[in-house]
Each structure stands twice: as C-alpha cells, then as structure tokens.
Amino acid sequence: MRTQRDRALLEMMWEGGLRPGEVLGLRLGDISYGRRRIVVRNRTDHPAGVRQKSRRDRTVDLLEGRALPAVSDYVLHERPPDAETGYVFLVGGRGQRRHEPLSYDGLVRMFARAAGRAGVRDAWLTPHALRHTHATRMFEGGMRDLTLMTRLGHASPDSTTSPGSKTGCASKNSSSPMLPNVAGRVRSNDTDAHSQPPHRPERTAR
Template sequence: MKVQKIYVESKPYPLYILLDDEYRIVDIVMKYIKFLDNTGKAPNTIKAYSYHLKLYFEYLKQIGKEPEQVSFEDISNFVGWLRSPTGQVNVYHIIPLEAIRTETTVNVIINAVMSFYDYLERLGMFEGTSAFYKETRSPKNFKSFLHHTTKHKGQKINIFKLKVKKKLIKVLSQEQIKTLLIACNSRRDKLILMLMYEGGIRIGEVLGLRHEDVVTWDNQIKIVHRDYNVNEAFAKSKRERVVDVSKELMRLYTDYIIYEYDEEVGGDYVFINFRGPNYGKPLRYHSVLDLFMRLEKKTDIVVTPHILRHTHATELIRSGWDAAYVQKRLGHANVQTTINTYVHLSNDDMKGKYKEYLQRRDSINE
C-alpha cells in the first residue's frame, strides 16, 4: 500500500490518498480524508492520519478482513501488531520482544483509527464503536469548570490507549546552548536555533516565517497561520500569537538579512537554501533536521527542535512564570497541556530546594 500526495485545484495545500497494492484508490479512506479537510483539520494532521490508516489497512489485509468486519479482538490484536517487531498477528512469544514503537506512537495511531470508526458509524457503515470506549464520571465531590454543561454525560476514554511512562523532559544547559551556537556555520543557522530556544517557537512555525512577521522596531515575532506554505511547513495552531524576543536576537536577524540573505531570489520567506538546485527556495523540514544532526556530530550534544522549545519553557517555569503566561507564549490550546508537560521536578530541582531549606533552617538556628 502507498500514501500518495495529490494536488486539488481548489486547495492551496496538498491532500493525501491511500492506494492499495494494485494502485487503486481506497475509496472509504479518501472520503474520510475529505471529511477531515472539510472540517478544518490541519494539512499535517491529514497527512499523519493517512499514514496511520495505511498501517491499519496493511493489518486488515494480513487478517483478511474489511474495515466494517472487525471485532473488538481485532483492534486489540492491532495494538499488539503495531508493537511486534515481527509484524505477525496472533503470535505470542515466551520471551518478550522489544517493541518497535513507543506507547505514545501507538496511541497516536490508535486515535486515528478510532476517529476513522467514529466516521464510519456516523455513515451507518459500522456499529459497535461503544465497545471501543469506557465511560468515566468525575468523583461526586469534584466539580470541574463548566461542569453543569456536562454533568449528565460521562467522559469517553479509549480502551486501547496504552499507559505511557512519564518521562522527565530533556533540557539543555546554558553552556550547551552556547556550544551549539558556536558550532553553527552561518547566521541563518544560529537564528533558527535562537528562535526555537529563546522564543520557544516550533519548527513548522520557524520555517513558515515571512519577513512581514518580523517586527524589528518592537522586537516581536508574529506567528501567523497560513493555509499553505511552499515548503509545506505549517503553524500547528490557527490562532495568531506574538512572541517577544531580545534585541540580540533581532540584531542577529538583521545581520542575517544584510550579510547572507539574497533578496533577489529569497522572496518573502525568512529562511532559504544557500546552495544547490534549491538555492533561494524556502528551507524544508529535512534541511533543519540535517542541521541538528550535524550539530550533534560536532558537539556530542543531543539536540532536536523540541528540546530547544522544552528548554525555553522549563527556564520560564523555573524563573517563576505563571503557567498561563507560558501557555500563551508557547501557543498551547489549553493551560493544562502546559502544566502537565512543563511543571515537573527533576532531581536537581529537588536538591536545589532542599539546599534552600537547609540555608533557611541554619539561619534560624544561628
């Protein structure tokens, strides 16, 4: 099976269809993708769902069933199939094998499949999605905000969702950040790193920046959602936000424009290719990922775009920022996401607080 990118005349961005082994369009998936597009799902989300459903339809082929024929047990086996290194169905090993996908990745794929079945049930093509969920109710002594709007309804939870081990977020030290910046070969590369580290800006938002989004006189970066970018980089949220940055970062942007940027071929995108057949064209995701691989090789520092974003958010929290301010700066849709992700305590945090406690105690006893 294959996921094929297509361009529709009325759409400024590409869509994706699923082809079977004989290169025929899988009609029901195409209708579902159209539904996602019509209901405003982001192009990157549609792309991801297409690849997740490709895996699911490969599994269906292996068990010899159509989507509307599956049972609760089939979906359960699919979870195991996703994690099995052999890809075999109904094969049980005495010695557990190492999973090829993390719990988080499996959950993302299963969520896409559950959404697909919700769509099929609304079309009347499938019955029984209620078996895929369990309902939970809040404790009687707990009332959530706006609880009166849902007090007679239970919350649906995906039964197949795997428990994810809580991991402390990896962050970098100030010295590591400096080392990475020194290892950069150009102002462009330094600017990319600084926007992610100092602004907490996502990689898609960085690559989608236009010069009109950079407010030099007020040291601000505007994060604007656009339906389509040539390099297929998209802002995750449709909400526009403004990120304040330092004068030093804005000076780096100015130097980049003066000394490195070719205005004749660059157009309105901030980040462009410097060499090769794509000279002057907007940078794509893989170019930035290659940059991070080169930096890791030069410095022995494991770094990704999200590690820089995590580092920025963690520094804000540790310096006393309220979670609501961090949420707005990062562009999270819900403050709970910010709290769950970044309000964490590492061993160093605990040691630091204990030292503060000892100092206060000793000062009282003196």
C-alpha cells in the first residue's frame, strides 16, 4: 500500500541524491524547512544498523519543491506523534515494530513494490538507482563536477562522473547502463499516482 512515508522517501532520494543509509539516518532536527535544506550526518547509532558511507557531515539543498512538502505531510499526518525516536522514517502499520526506525531491508521491499507498480522488474534496480538518476539530472542540467561531488558527498571526482563507465554516479554517456531512467519512472509513477485525488463518480440529477 502506498503511504505518505513511502512517497517522502522516494522524493528525498530523487531530489537530494541521498544514499539509502543517509535517508534512513535522517533525524527530525536535520531538516530545515525554512532554508529548504537538510544536513546529512555521520551516525553509528541507528537501531537497525543503518550506516552512512561518508564520514563527513554535509548540507544538501532541496529546491525543487517536492521532497520537503512530502516529508512535512508524512511527519504531520502519518508519522506516529508519540514516537520516542527522532529518526524521521519509521515502521508503519500496527505491528510490534511500529515506531521503530525503518531498516534498509524495509526500504528495499518498499522500492520493489513501487517498481512492480510501475511494471519494472530489473535485478539491478535498487533504491540506490535514484541517487544515480539524481546525479545524472544535475550533471545534464549544468552542475559542475566539483559542486556535484560535494553535493553527493564523494571524496573523489572519479566517483562522481565517469564517461562511458558503470562506476561513475553521473554518466556522461547517455547510453550508459548507469543512467537509470527506469528508476525515475518508478518514482514518478508511484509519487504522481499517490498525489492524485481519488476519482469520485459524478452524481446524476434525479
């Protein structure tokens, strides 16, 4: 079932280019709605063992106007208000694990369901593909290599762009397999469908 939490997760990875561990490691205090940015922090205390790859904290601007409203909707209307943890994304439902921070396995299962709804079934398509999609969008939009490297939290420019290679996060070759347009379609299909109001049949006059 599509939820506000799932929509917020997809939008955050799409717009911010976050690694799965980074989006799962976000805490409420890391989000600045007024400045339209988040702070990605290196943490080692996630209850589900989630880790951030980069050891350095960084700030990521979110200026496209989709991720932060989606997160705000989730926090205000769906996230349990009595949750004791400060982590943003929690296990939903009514089970025993409700209120616990979402794990990487939970994120993978959610993304697989979203891919299924989009009619996409590729073994390589994982939540991390949204990060590659983001990097490619930023690069093709004119963002400079060093700026993109800082935004993604890379230690080397070689990790950011790699012409015609599978190793670069942003591909300079539009035919590269690491240009996952399919990942964007998964996110677009899922979030756009979620944001559409339900169809209500018109009443006929009697």
